[in-house]
Amino acid sequence: MLLDNPFVSDARVEKEIEALQYAGAKITVICENKGSEPSEEKRNGIQILRCLDDRYNAPLRKGYSAYLQHCCTLILKLEFDTLHCHDFYMLSIGAAVKAKRPDIFLIYDAHEYLSGWPFYKSSKGLAKLKGKLVWLQLIRNERTAMRSADQVITITEGIAQRLMKNSGLPRLPLVIGNYPKKVELHPTKNYFQHFFQVPESTKVLIHSGTVYQDDSLLERIFDYISHQSELILVFVGNRPRHFEIEAKVAAHSSWRTSVFFHPYPQSQNQTMELISCADIGLLYVNDEWEAHRIGFSNRFVEYVMAGLPVIATPQEFTRTMNAEYACCTFYESGNFGTFEKALDTMLKNLIVLSEGAVKAGEKMNWQSEAQKLIQNYCI
Numbered sequence: 001m002l003l004d005n006p007f008v009s010d011a012r013v014e015k016e017i018e019a020l021q022y023a024g025a026k027i028t029v030i031c032e033n034k035g036s037e038p039s040e041e042k043r044n045g046i047q048i049l050r051c052l053d054d055r056y057n058a059p060l061r062k063g064y065s066a067y068l069q070h071c072c073t074l075i076l077k078l079e080f081d082t083l084h085c086h087d088f089y090m091l092s093i094g095a096a097v098k099a100k101r102p103d104i105f106l107i108y109d110a111h112e113y114l115s116g117w118p119f120y121k122s123s124k125g126l127a128k129l130k131g132k133l134v135w136l137q138l139i140r141n142e143r144t145a146m147r148s149a150d151q152v153i154t155i156t157e158g159i160a161q162r163l164m165k166n167s168g169l170p171r172l173p174l175v176i177g178n179y180p181k182k183v184e185l186h187p188t189k190n191y192f193q194h195f196f197q198v199p200e201s202t203k204v205l206i207h208s209g210t211v212y213q214d215d216s217l218l219e220r221i222f223d224y225i226s227h228q229s230e231l232i233l234v235f236v237g238n239r240p241r242h243f244e245i246e247a248k249v250a251a252h253s254s255w256r257t258s259v260f261f262h263p264y265p266q267s268q269n270q271t272m273e274l275i276s277c278a279d280i281g282l283l284y285v286n287d288e289w290e291a292h293r294i295g296f297s298n299r300f301v302e303y304v305m306a307g308l309p310v311i312a313t314p315q316e317f318t319r320t321m322n323a324e325y326a327c328c329t330f331y332e333s334g335n336f337g338t339f340e341k342a343l344d345t346m347l348k349n350l351i352v353l354s355e356g357a358v359k360a361g362e363k364m365n366w367q368s369e370a371q372k373l374i375q376n377y378c379i
Helices: 011-022 064-076 087-100 125-146 157-167 191-195 215-226 240-250 268-275 298-305 316-325 336-348 350-363 366-375
Strands: 028-032 040-043 046-052 082-086 105-110 151-154 203-208 231-236 259-262 280-283 310-312 328-330
Touching: 011 366, 064 087, 082 087, 087 105, 087 125, 125 157, 151 157, 157 316, 191 203, 191 259, 203 268, 203 298, 215 231, 215 240, 215 259, 215 336, 231 240, 231 268, 240 259, 268 298, 280 298, 298 310, 298 316, 298 350, 310 336, 316 328, 316 350, 328 336, 336 350
Parallel strands: 028 046, 082 105, 105 151, 203 231, 203 280, 231 259, 280 310, 310 328
Antiparallel strands: 040 046
């Protein structure tokens, strides 16, 4: 496997490797060396070789093609029959290897939709212009290299359809959902109510993980929540953004009695247990970029697997799940009136929507997705 990080922790990759090992595969991970981890390591039966550097992410830099060939030389010294490239940076290396060893089975695992993810827009001035040129070159590289892949894997039907169209693939990529492993949850009754010393009848709206909403939207949400009886909003996280928001809430007399903050748990299982103690999940996805509109929300999956219905900005994936299971209400990021309506609808129909979330969560489990991966692998 080729990976564009040092493989300290990567939940999706770790799940895939565990499934493949169980099926009998021997896995070597070739990944980036940032100097903070050993260049070679054996972990859980995985041989890890950290021998890549950041030249892989600079397609316009002088010497880029030579670097791809250098990577080829390193990889071709190993014995393998399948080369699994995680994300677009690694695909260019994989295609170069495939050109020299056509007999290998090349897999492209697209975690993102690059063509709909104009990441350069967060930069300014000359850096923004340079970023756009790099992004366009990466798109060209991906579309060309993807045609060398024997199997393309991605995370949603929407991305699969666009990848097939953009690169002229002969068949639709295989969709493997990035679902967590199914775990049995034992929520503590009224945990948040006792933790924050509010009445046991209070409903809990939880926001877990990174906060992407801007201040103006958050402030309107806080104002609205503060006027709701028997409803609190709980943020779970440990990023600087959380502490910044917490300080603003603490300084506001009406917000601090209805908006609370809880430390982020240390493990995935603990996170799921904590989420399951709430009543409703709150999700925000930036819908300006196509990659987000057609992408996959790990947070949404965590919510429904914990049995929580979700108030969300819409994605194709969440709309599809809601059409089948009735587990969401939706709001538009630029229209606060739709948030008010989504929350009111959720509270009025909480029992039915919660039942839908439980049914949706039962469908989403990594075990079934792992079987699809194994069946399409050369083991």
